[in-house]
Amino acid sequence: MNSRWRDRVGRVAAPVAIGLLMLLGWEVLVRVEEIPPYVLPGPLLVARTLWTDGPSLLGSLWQTLRITLSALIAAIVLGGMLAILFAQSRLLERCLFPYAVILQVTPIVSIAPLIIIWVNDTFLALLVCAWIVAFFPIVANTTLGLNSADRNLVALFRLYGASPWQVLRLLRMPSALPFFLAGVRISGGLALIGAVVAEFVAGTGGDETGLASRILEAGYRLEIPRLFAALLLLSLTGIAIFAVLSWITHRLLAHWHESALPQDE
Amino acid sequence: MADVAAEPAPLLALHGVTKTFRNGTVALRPIDLAVMTGGFVSLLGPSGCGKSTLLRIIAGLVPPSTGTVERRGDGRTGEIGFVFQEPTLMPWANVWDNIHLPLRLAGVGRGAAAARIADVIAAVGLGGFERVYPRELSGGMRMRVSIARAIVTEPQLLLLDEPFAALDEITRFKLNEDLLRLWQLRRCTILFVTHSVFESVFLSNRIVIMTRRPGRVAGDLAVDLPYPRDEALRTSVDYSERCRDVSRRLAEASQ
Numbered sequence: 001m002n003s004r005w006r007d008r009v010g011r012v013a014a015p016v017a018i019g020l021l022m023l024l025g026w027e028v029l030v031r032v033e034e035i036p037p038y039v040l041p042g043p044l045l046v047a048r049t050l051w052t053d054g055p056s057l058l059g060s061l062w063q064t065l066r067i068t069l070s071a072l073i074a075a076i077v078l079g080g081m082l083a084i085l086f087a088q089s090r091l092l093e094r095c096l097f098p099y100a101v102i103l104q105v106t107p108i109v110s111i112a113p114l115i116i117i118w119v120n121d122t123f124l125a126l127l128v129c130a131w132i133v134a135f136f137p138i139v140a141n142t143t144l145g146l147n148s149a150d151r152n153l154v155a156l157f158r159l160y161g162a163s164p165w166q167v168l169r170l171l172r173m174p175s176a177l178p179f180f181l182a183g184v185r186i187s188g189g190l191a192l193i194g195a196v197v198a199e200f201v202a203g204t205g206g207d208e209t210g211l212a213s214r215i216l217e218a219g220y221r222l223e224i225p226r227l228f229a230a231l232l233l234l235s236l237t238g239i240a241i242f243a244v245l246s247w248i249t250h251r252l253l254a255h256w257h258e259s260a261l262p263q264d265e
Numbered sequence: 266m267a268d269v270a271a272e273p274a275p276l277l278a279l280h281g282v283t284k285t286f287r288n289g290t291v292a293l294r295p296i297d298l299a300v301m302t303g304g305f306v307s308l309l310g311p312s313g314c315g316k317s318t319l320l321r322i323i324a325g326l327v328p329p330s331t332g333t334v335e336r337r338g339d340g341r342t343g344e345i346g347f348v349f350q351e352p353t354l355m356p357w358a359n360v361w362d363n364i365h366l367p368l369r370l371a372g373v374g375r376g377a378a379a380a381r382i383a384d385v386i387a388a389v390g391l392g393g394f395e396r397v398y399p400r401e402l403s404g405g406m407r408m409r410v411s412i413a414r415a416i417v418t419e420p421q422l423l424l425l426d427e428p429f430a431a432l433d434e435i436t437r438f439k440l441n442e443d444l445l446r447l448w449q450l451r452r453c454t455i456l457f458v459t460h461s462v463f464e465s466v467f468l469s470n471r472i473v474i475m476t477r478r479p480g481r482v483a484g485d486l487a488v489d490l491p492y493p494r495d496e497a498l499r500t501s502v503d504y505s506e507r508c509r510d511v512s513r514r515l516a517e518a519s520q
Contacts, residue, residue, distance in 0.1 A: 153353055156347065161342040161371070166370055174358075257356070
């Protein structure tokens with residue numbers, strides 16, 4: 001009990017201590033070297049800016065978050081459906097998978113301008129960009145998962161005359177769940193990156209600006225503390241998305257999957 | 266041997282069954298085998314002699330290259346039960362749901378299946394473990410779940426593919442006895458694949474010896490030890506004599 005508690009404290013305290021030390025070093029460096037804030041603001045100044053600019057930044061965050069989450073949901077739905085389609089037909093997988101790969105390896109920065117030209121609605125254009133980045137890990141992982149059901153269980157289902165739907169619903173889908181969730185966890189982060197990159201390219205003005213445009217804007221105006229504050233907000237969002245998805249994964253797999261088991265003593 | 270003409274039609278009859286895999290490996294040379302209702306038949310042979318393949322052919326999981334498999338029955342699903350070498354359970358489902366699977370696939374809902382599931386859970390000694398997940402069970406307990414799942418459809422033919430090979434001896438002995446009890450209680454026909462002479466003699470009333478690959482039937486002998494058989498049999502002279510016999514026949518077949 002005692003050692004477990006100490007273990008937990010160690011796991012949290014060690015990285016926190018490192019982080020605080022680095023922040024302290026940063027602050028000291030900025031003050032001692034008298035680095036101007038438009039080159040490198042100290043962490044205290046960043047924190048203060050986050051506090052004062054918080055409300056307006058949060059509005060922008062909400063824009064980015066809306067695109068991110070919509071793209072993630074679209075990736076989950078369409079990616080999952082595509083994977084199920086692939087699992088039903090090897091031929092279909094062979095025909096379409098290369099194109100999914102092409103879509104994945106083409107840098108989003110290079111296709112984003114096209115998409116923004118083609119899709120009139122800005123929100124939708126950004127959504128499509130983020131979706132393109134986010135959907136591949138879900139397709140690839142889920143396809144792999146659907147195809148890695150225990151061969152003997154597949155045989156057993158056949159022995160009992162299971163319909164293709166029963167095999168999919170009762171065997172392949174549960175087998176694929178851990179793979180699917182691992183894909184979703186990767187896609188969560190990628191959707192945010194996709195949304196930010198698309199915003200950078202689109203450079204949207206007006207009142208519907210996301211965090212990325214705020215970062216660009218702050219850069220142009222040399223409001224570096226605000227740039228840092230927005231960056232911090234973006235990182236925190238990414239961490240939060242990852243944490244939530246990890247928690248959901250753990251909840252769904254806790255009672256059966258190896259990955260969710262407690263470590264051996 | 267009884268008079269052939271007086272015997273009823275066998276439950277299962279294989280005629281010239283062979284299997285050649287796509288890569289050209291010949292797994293089985295022509296096999297003829299008839300199994301009567303109510304028998305406990307062991308298929309005994311060295312590893313890789315094609316006895317598992319034969320079992321899968323009988324189950325209809327693998328088509329034979331040539332030959333036919335005839336089985337009496339009314340063609341309902343669940344007439345054959347199959348127990349694999351590994352427990353082959355769904356890790357995301359608890360014991361109860363794992364056993365429910367064959368009935369669920371046949372469209373029997375939870376309520377309608379409950380009595381039969383409770384019955385087999387009691388029969389294999391899993392009472393109180395209904396809500397437990399496979400990973401929390403020992404190897405022997407998992408195998409019990411696997412057996413319960415195979416008998417929940419009340420199969421006329423139960424096929425077991427070296428089900429106890431991976432278990433420790435104490436657990437294996439216990440499960441041997443429990444399987445015999447189940448067989449006598451349920452009066453199904455069992456085809457049991459094993460590479461253990463001792464296990465085959467202890468369990469079965471007929472042993473079919475197979476040669477190493479490509480497999481064929483090298484011997485077919487009756488084990489005339491009376492049932493019920495229990496732990497005491499393992500140390501009896503009768504038992505060791507039979508084991509010596511079978512070992513000799515197996516050695517001859519393997520040459």
